[in-house]
Amino acid sequence: MTDTTSTGPYPEDIEDDVDLESARLQREADAILLEGEAQAFAPKPIHTAVREDAAAARDWGRALTERLRRAVEDEPVRATLYALGLGVVIGLLIAR
Secondary structure, three states, X not given: OOOOOOOOOOOOOOOOXXXXXXXXXXXXXXXXXXXXXXXXXXOOOHHHHHHHHHHHHHHHHHHHHHHHHHHHHHOHHHXXXXXXXXXXXXXXXXXX
């Protein structure tokens, strides 16, 4: 049979020299990154959150309006038939 044992270092055997300058710099870099992530997920004042959500909703609405306007300009007959069909369906539902 063949020997399947490894002679290389195991993860438990690897030791980082915590006194090295590179290790210190790595720890400082990790702290800076964690601080930035914490700020990104930190609670915001309610007026700031509402303002950001309103801006996102406004941008979404403008994009949707532009898309609808282009669709109607490209195929006005189709848009008219859709509107007529939707009006008939809504009218039938209200008449019930």
